Amino acid sequence: MVDKVKNVGPHNNHTEKDSLQPDGPKPQLNPQPGSQLKPQLRYSRHPSFSLTCGRITVQTTVLRAGEDLSVLLSGGNKPHIGCVTLSIARPSLADTTRGSATTSVLNITGHKDGEAAQYLSQRLAVALQKTVVVSGGIHVKAIQPAEIHTVMEMVHALADALIEHFSAK
Numbered sequence: 001m002v003d004k005v006k007n008v009g010p011h012n013n014h015t016e017k018d019s020l021q022p023d024g025p026k027p028q029l030n031p032q033p034g035s036q037l038k039p040q041l042r043y044s045r046h047p048s049f050s051l052t053c054g055r056i057t058v059q060t061t062v063l064r065a066g067e068d069l070s071v072l073l074s075g076g077n078k079p080h081i082g083c084v085t086l087s088i089a090r091p092s093l094a095d096t097t098r099g100s101a102t103t104s105v106l107n108i109t110g111h112k113d114g115e116a117a118q119y120l121s122q123r124l125a126v127a128l129q130k131t132v133v134v135s136g137g138i139h140v141k142a143i144q145p146a147e148i149h150t151v152m153e154m155v156h157a158l159a160d161a162l163i164e165h166f167s168a169k
Helices: 114-128 145-167
Strands: 048-053 056-065 068-076 083-091 099-107 132-139
Touching (some): 056 145, 068 114, 083 114, 099 114, 114 132
Parallel strands (some): 068 132
Antiparallel strands (some): 083 099, 083 132
């Protein structure tokens, strides 16, 4: 069985909005001589949830882009970018009283991260009525079929936690 989802984001003890809020002093970057641009580096807090079951840890970190969400899904012993999904919330074509999402999936050849990323992307888009991008990858060395099932259960639990978190705002 999957353990309880743990919110591991650095924002846990703060009440302010978790999107792009300054998190300390803003270091100044020095632009090239003659440049009129003066970029500023900002540190910010983003919701991050983690779940561990046996030897596997899976985590999500969310960046808000206005009303939309960009989610990094990573885990295992070698996190990577194996897939990117984009889900756009819309009414169901079969029943306009229900929600659905149109999802595009970009998978790196040989990577199997698409199922987890697509599930998370679609679930968040439908439940939160937002456009959602999920990128990332989970690699567990010598993963067993039962562990693949466990990883998907973990992704389902993380989706529930994210929906609860963003629905409460």
